[in-house]
Amino acid sequence: MDTQNKNTCKQCGNCCREGGPALHVEDLEIIRSGQGPDLVHIVTLRRGEHAYDQVTNSFAPLKEELLKLKGSQGTWTCTFYSNEAAMCTIYEHRPSECRALNCRAPEELYEVYTHERISRRDLIPQGHPLLELIDEHERQCPAEEIARLATPATTGDAEAAERLAHMVRYDDEIRKLVPEKSGMDPEGMDFFFGRPVRTLLRQFATAVNIEKGGKMVFRKIPKGQ
Structure with missing residues (x-):
């Protein structure tokens, strides 16, 4: 398999069906621009609640809160994934974890997985x-x-x-x-x-x-x- 094929998304949708990405500092610009996710598309996982960790493949209490894109229709499938079209509907403005994810080389995602995650206070103005x-x-x-x-x-x-x-x-x-x-x-x-x-x-x-x-x-x- 050549490098180009290795780095090309297969568009199988498996990654998107396993859950929306956590959001990081790098994602603040696309959220604030209005071209990517809005607050209605985001769910807060609070400190202390149990959540699935993709890297360790386990459920554990969160040590700090994190923000994720919601699932759709009662599933973990990312709210922006279209089953009919088999594609991400905000692909050009997708979050950083999605950009880093390569199912053939997951190490790239591991590097950004816990890097500078954002919380509610990064998106809510001070004094609100x-x-x-x-x-x-x-x-x-x-x-x-x-x-x-x-x-x-x-x-x-x-x-x-x-x-x-x-x-x-x-x-x-x-x-x-x-x-x-x-x-x-x-x-x-x-x-x-x-x-x-x-x-x-x-x-x-x-x-x-x-x-x-x-x-x-x-x-x-x-x-x-």
Whole structure:
């Protein structure tokens, strides 16, 4: 195989189906230009929540928050990948990880994988009123505590269940109120507040159910569901 063929994308889409890229300092220009991803296309993975690490091929708690392009239609497939056309719809303005990725030589991606990742504060102007609300959401719904309480809440620990119920309700309400009061697109809430608490609980096979009278209970999700 000659060098040109080795470095040419096969356009198989496998990389795009495995998940959108994390975003780095090099991506700030394309985001701010309006030609690449917008905030509604970005999801924040918060410090302490479990996430898949492509390099180590494992799930582990994040030591710091990172931003990724969202998946589409409930899958990890990058929101900008078109299955019909078998191509990236923002190819000329794709993020740096996508530019570095060569499935025949993944070492190039490893070099940039953890390099200067960006966080919400790199994209939200200093003094923006939502920054205080983001900080309060972090205090009320810390990802580390969600992970710690998920299993106890399903096995009879009333205190854990009560604490989790508070977090679910707070998180649900803030995602509803911010778009109502500000006119922001509800799709942008995953950027401002990360993935919903209900979604994070499903990582630990924990489902949220509402019983008669409005009581919130937590159940283990059977394997395979």
